[in-house]
Amino acid sequence: MSKVSKLDPEEVEIPTRLSVVEPRNDRIAAEQARWLQETYGKEVAERGERMPFVTDCGIDVRPLYTPADLRGRLDYCRDLGFPGEYPYTRGSEPGMYRVEPFVISAYSGFGDAEICNRRFRHLLELGAEQILVANDLPTQCGYDSDHEMAAAEVGQVGVAIDTLADMELLFDGIPVNTVKRVGTLCNSLGPVALALYAALGEKQGIDWSRYTVNLQNDPLKEYIARGTQILPPGPAARLAVDAVEWCAAHAPNWSPMTVCVNHINSGGAGSTKGSAIALANAIHYIELLLKRGCSIDAVAPLIHMFPDERHDFFVTVANLRALRRIWARLMKERYGASNPDAMRLRTTVYGHGQEALAEPLNNIARTAFGTLAYALGGASYIYIASYDEAVSTPGLDSIRVALRTQEIIAYEHGFSATIDPLGGSYFVEHLTNEIEDGILATLRELDEAGGALQVIERGIGRRIMTEGAVRRQRAIDSGDRPWITVNKWPEKPNVPNTAFRVDPASIERQLARLARVKAERDEKRVRAALAEIDRACAEDRNVVPATLEAVRAYATIGEICDSWRARFGSFVPSTDF
Amino acid sequence: MSEKKRIRVLIAKVGLDGHDVGARVIARGLLDAGMEVIYTGLRRRPDQVVRAAIEEDVDWIGVSILSGAHGTLLPQLRKLLDEQGAHDIRIMAGGVIPQEDIPVLKSAGVDRVFLSGTPISEVVDYLMQETAHA
Numbered sequence: 001m002s003k004v005s006k007l008d009p010e011e012v013e014i015p016t017r018l019s020v021v022e023p024r025n026d027r028i029a030a031e032q033a034r035w036l037q038e039t040y041g042k043e044v045a046e047r048g049e050r051m052p053f054v055t056d057c058g059i060d061v062r063p064l065y066t067p068a069d070l071r072g073r074l075d076y077c078r079d080l081g082f083p084g085e086y087p088y089t090r091g092s093e094p095g096m097y098r099v100e101p102f103v104i105s106a107y108s109g110f111g112d113a114e115i116c117n118r119r120f121r122h123l124l125e126l127g128a129e130q131i132l133v134a135n136d137l138p139t140q141c142g143y144d145s146d147h148e149m150a151a152a153e154v155g156q157v158g159v160a161i162d163t164l165a166d167m168e169l170l171f172d173g174i175p176v177n178t179v180k181r182v183g184t185l186c187n188s189l190g191p192v193a194l195a196l197y198a199a200l201g202e203k204q205g206i207d208w209s210r211y212t213v214n215l216q217n218d219p220l221k222e223y224i225a226r227g228t229q230i231l232p233p234g235p236a237a238r239l240a241v242d243a244v245e246w247c248a249a250h251a252p253n254w255s256p257m258t259v260c261v262n263h264i265n266s267g268g269a270g271s272t273k274g275s276a277i278a279l280a281n282a283i284h285y286i287e288l289l290l291k292r293g294c295s296i297d298a299v300a301p302l303i304h305m306f307p308d309e310r311h312d313f314f315v316t317v318a319n320l321r322a323l324r325r326i327w328a329r330l331m332k333e334r335y336g337a338s339n340p341d342a343m344r345l346r347t348t349v350y351g352h353g354q355e356a357l358a359e360p361l362n363n364i365a366r367t368a369f370g371t372l373a374y375a376l377g378g379a380s381y382i383y384i385a386s387y388d389e390a391v392s393t394p395g396l397d398s399i400r401v402a403l404r405t406q407e408i409i410a411y412e413h414g415f416s417a418t419i420d421p422l423g424g425s426y427f428v429e430h431l432t433n434e435i436e437d438g439i440l441a442t443l444r445e446l447d448e449a450g451g452a453l454q455v456i457e458r459g460i461g462r463r464i465m466t467e468g469a470v471r472r473q474r475a476i477d478s479g480d481r482p483w484i485t486v487n488k489w490p491e492k493p494n495v496p497n498t499a500f501r502v503d504p505a506s507i508e509r510q511l512a513r514l515a516r517v518k519a520e521r522d523e524k525r526v527r528a529a530l531a532e533i534d535r536a537c538a539e540d541r542n543v544v545p546a547t548l549e550a551v552r553a554y555a556t557i558g559e560i561c562d563s564w565r566a567r568f569g570s571f572v573p574s575t576d577f
Numbered sequence: 578m579s580e581k582k583r584i585r586v587l588i589a590k591v592g593l594d595g596h597d598v599g600a601r602v603i604a605r606g607l608l609d610a611g612m613e614v615i616y617t618g619l620r621r622r623p624d625q626v627v628r629a630a631i632e633e634d635v636d637w638i639g640v641s642i643l644s645g646a647h648g649t650l651l652p653q654l655r656k657l658l659d660e661q662g663a664h665d666i667r668i669m670a671g672g673v674i675p676q677e678d679i680p681v682l683k684s685a686g687v688d689r690v691f692l693s694g695t696p697i698s699e700v701v702d703y704l705m706q707e708t709a710h711a
Contacts, residue, residue, distance in 0.1 A: 137593035137644055141620070149622070152649035153593050227595015227619050267598040357673070357694055390693075391673055392645065469602045477696050486694060493692045497677040502645075573618030577588070577601035 029068035036063065052480055056311035056472070057272040057319075059434055065426035073433050079325065080429075083378075083419045084344075087328040089321050089432070090420040091378045092344045097416030102375055102382045103180050104406045107350070109134030109159035110393045111506035112513070113169035116159040120174055122396060126403045130381060132214065133170070133184040134158035134393075140186055140228040142561030145510050154510060155502045157393065162514045163554045167200045169513075176201055176211040181255070181381070183214035188230040190217035190243040191544045192560050194256055195551040202552070208251040214348075214381075216306070217243055217257045220281040220452050223571070224461035225263035230561055233456050235568035239543060241288045246544035248298045255304050257285065258348055262308035264461070266352075268469030271309035271319050272435055276442035277461050278305065279326070284452035286335065296335040300342035304380075310352045311481075313373045317422050318431035320347060320377030326436060349374040351384035351406070357493035358485040363387035368405050375409050376422055382406060392499040459576055466577060514556070521554040529553050530563050537567040582710045584612040585635040589626045590619050591654065594644035599671060599693065603639060606697035612704070623650060627657040630666050636708050639700075642672040643693075647682065655686030667707070671695070 040063055053061040062069075074080070081087055084094030093099070106128035109116055120131055135158040138150035144162050145154045154160050161167060176182050176197075186193035197213040219236035222229040229236060240257065247256045259282040265274035282303060289299045307323050309316040327345035331337040351374055353366025364387045371384045386394030386402040394402070409415055422428045446455050455461045475481035485491045529550035536543045550560055588604045590597050597619055608614045615633050617626055630638050638658075640651060651670055658666050670682065671691040679690045688707070691700060 137595075141593050141595075143593075149593060149620075152646035153644055156645040222595070225598075227597060228593075229595075267596075268602075357692060392675075465598065466601050466605065469598045470605055473602055473606075473697065477698070493694050495673055495675045495692060497675050499675040573620060575616050575618040577604040577614075577616045 026068075028066050029071070032064070032066045032068050040064070051482070054480075055315050056481070057270040057309070057315055057435070057438070059315070059431065059438075065430050067426060069426055069430045070433070074429055080423065086332070086340070086343055088324040088344050090423050092324060092346055092380060096378060096419040097375070097410070098419065101410035101416055102379055102406075103130050104128055104403065104410065105130040105132060105181075105348070105381050105383045106399070106403065107132045107134055107383050108394075108399070109136075110157075110500070111155040111502050112160055112510040113166040114509060115503065115506045117170055117172050117174070119396075120170070123399065123403070124174065124179070126400055127407055128179075128403060130179055130181040130214070131174075132383070133161075133182075135184055135186060136160045137228070139557060140188065142189060142192075142230045142557060142564075144556045144558030145507075145514050147558055154507050160507075160510045161196070162510070162556045162558070163517050164196060164199050164203070164551050165513060165517045165554060166510075167196050168203055171200060171204070175204055175206060177206050179211075181212045181214040183216075183255075185216040187216050187222050187226070187240075187260075188219045188228050188236060189557065189561070190215060190219070190240040190256070191246075191547045192551065192557055193217065194243040194246065194544060195548040196557075198251070198548055199551045209253060213251070213254045213256065214258065214304075215243065215256045216260060218260050218278075218281060218306075220284065220456065221260050221264055221278065223456045224277065224465060225267040225269075229571045231564055231568045232571055233453055235537075235564070236571075237284055237288060237453075238540075239564070241285050241292075242542045242544050244285070244299055244302050245289060245292060245294060245542055247302055248294060252298070252302065254302065255346070256302055258304045258306050259285070260306040260308075262306050262350055264465060265308040266310065268465040268467070268472060269461075270468050271307070271315060272438040273442050273464050273468070274308060275319065275323055275435075275439045276446060277455065277464070279330070279439065279443050280446040280452045280455055283330075283447075290335070296331060296337045297339035297342045300331050300335070300337055301339065301344075304346040304348055306348045306350075307379075308349065308352075309373075310354060310370055313369060314422075314428055314431055315435065316370070316373035317377040318428050318435050320349075320374065320379060321420075321423075321428075321432045322436040322439060323347070324378075325432075326439060346380045347378075348381040349379040349383070351382060354483055355385060355387070355390040356483065356485050357390055357495060358491035360387050360391065362485065363390065364401055364405065367402070368409070371406060372409050372415065375415055378420060388499075391495050393502075395498075395500055459574065462574065462576065517554050518556070525553040526550065526555045526559070529555055530559060533560060533563050534567055537564065584637070584704055584708045584710075585615075585633065586612055586637045586639055586704070587615050587617065587626070587630045587633060587635045588639045588641065589617045589621060589629075590641055591621050591623055591626055591650045592642070592644060592646045593620055594642060594646070595619055596643050597641065599643075600639075600641035603641070603671065603697065603700060607639075607701065607704070610697075610701040612701075623653045623657055626654060627661060627663070630658070631661055631663050635666060636710075637704060638666060638668050640668065640670045642670060642674075647672065647674055648678060651682055651687050652685035659686070669700075669703075671700075 083091030261274040261278040328343040351371025353370045355363040386398035532546040669689045
């Protein structure tokens with residue numbers, strides 16, 4: 001002991017297990033059991049517990065966690081390590097928010113490109129550092145604004161984009177290299193969306209190496225959760241990885257794929273099973289890329305994830321930590337990655353709570369806590385829901401509050417002073433372990449069921465989601481999961497008349513612009529480019545070069561998607577429930 | 578056993594809105610309550626929904642709509658039903674629908690609008706009460 005007190009580094013034994021040495025652990029376990037029975041148990045016997053404490057992802061939360069709960073389950077250097085180092089549990093970057101806070105991101109879009117451009121300029125003035133364009137449903141589903149299916153939906157839930165001309169207008173006065181990232185969801189349009197953002201840089205005279213495009217481009221989850229699928233899942237995944245493969249060669253600084261948990265979790269799967277489904281999807285994309293001869297070290301850094309947990313604060317933190325650890329080990333152990341960037345998982349998240357329709361201002365508190373949890377979990381890019389987002393496209397006032405909430409979390413309260421501040425919490429480390437086990441167990445089941453395509457085709461993903469959604473609804477109806485103004489102090493839900501509406505004039509403008517572009521473009525060049533896309537599809541070549549040419553020639557998104565539909569067929573909607 | 582005919586409901590997604598969890602949860606809930614339930618699946622046109630409703634001889638069409646297209650698609654549905662002589666098939670809608678649109682939808686032949694977050698039991702009670710043969 002005297003040697004240790006001299007603090008001679010040669011003599012000090014650094015414990016590798018978190019905070020405790022084995023023998024004392026036994027004593028803590030015994031003491032914990034005693035406390036649980038005698039002290040805590042006594043009060044609970046008299047007064048009872050308020051409610052069942054079960055997380056939305058299905059973990060029974062115990063009254064107290066101690067070092068004994070981590071016994072044999074946590075080796076500090078093996079399982080936690082250090083920020084910016086394998087296995088990245090404590091953070092993807094070495095300096096985390098001390099060097100640069102999470103990227104303050106805005107997801108926005110409505111109407112036509114002209115009106116939406118004004119909104120983007122406002123967002124940038126308010127401090128947004130990244131813009132993810134919300135597209136309307138016709139755009140996302142590959143229909144032009146003048147298509148029969150588009151009739152009532154043009155510009156409704158996002159901005160309508162038909163051709164490159166719309167993109168030019170959308171980013172008029174906003175050089176793409178003045179934001180940290182720019183991009184969109186367009187999960188079923190991967191190569192088209194990629195080509196539009198690549199051609200936009202060309203139009204603005206900005207080299208691809210000087211800006212960063214981010215796409216969600218994760219079509220597989222659409223069949224399970226979100227519903228903008230266009231093609232059958234096999235060809236859809238193939239086209240999605242075309243975008244990744246092209247970027248690895250031409251724009252390795254872009255992030256052309258973000259594999260999503262968010263819609264799967266919010267649809268009902270829960271964050272643990274949702275994470276497993278998303279990982280199964282990621283594995284499918286990665287294996288398609290490896291089969292083409294790509295190296296894991298070249299493609300994995302281009303693939304990010306979009307984790308999601310909205311119900312339980314500490315689960316949110318633990319889920320992000322667990323996912324980073326799982327990703328690092330998966331890349332290293334299953335795929336033999338050696339590039340640290342391939343093992344370092346970058347995450348995009350969307351700060352939510354359980355937003356309610358009644359008394360919408362309360363949603364500011366909910367989304368702030370949800371966002372704080374993501375920040376404490378070390379997310380790389382953070383979006384936040386506006387308080388009125390459950391009702392409609394947010395107005396400027398509510399967007400201002402949302403962006404300011406992100407900025408407050410990034411800069412005030414000392415939230416980002418130290419890295420992974422909840423690391424080492426007995427509870428959070430225990431949750432991280434439990435969640436990791438849960439995700440890996442479900443992932444094994446999905447692997448055994450045949451992987452991502454089987455999960456879709458056999459309806460496994462949708463079943464997991466519907467069962468979860470029914471369970472959630474029951475927890476709300478029974479009051480087991482308290483929800484203020486819904487099942488506790490209930491108030492009548494109300495969708496106010498002030499809910500955002502799209503100016504019909506902007507829809508007219510969109511239709512007029514589409515007609516004008518079609519009339520003025522070089523029709524022969526468009527036809528030739530579309531024919532080349534079809535040949536690339538048929539011959540199993542990467543479609544991005546042909547798509548880029550088509551986009552430059554002002555082919556419409558609908559025309560390009562029609563060429564895919566003609567080649568691959570359309571998806572068949574499931575009528576199971 | 579009861580001689581009563583079971584209530585038949587077609588749960589429908591019209592337009593491009595792909596968020597169908599709410600629709601599926603309602604479908605399950607109505608099934609659990611003893612009704613006969615059919616789900617259209619995603620992205621149907623109003624004429625496809627009307628054809629399915631008539632072929633399946635349902636009492637109700639329940640439309641889930643979250644994309645803001647309700648003002649166009651729901652009245653269109655009613656009009657098509659009436660043109661086919663299916664005046665007895667009634668429409669309920671669920672989703673995020675602004676208060677001031679509700680009377681407009683009602684006068685366009687939508688019987689009832691349920692906002693997101695409505696307990697399933699409320700929908701079940703309503704259908705039990707309102708369906709003549711139930």
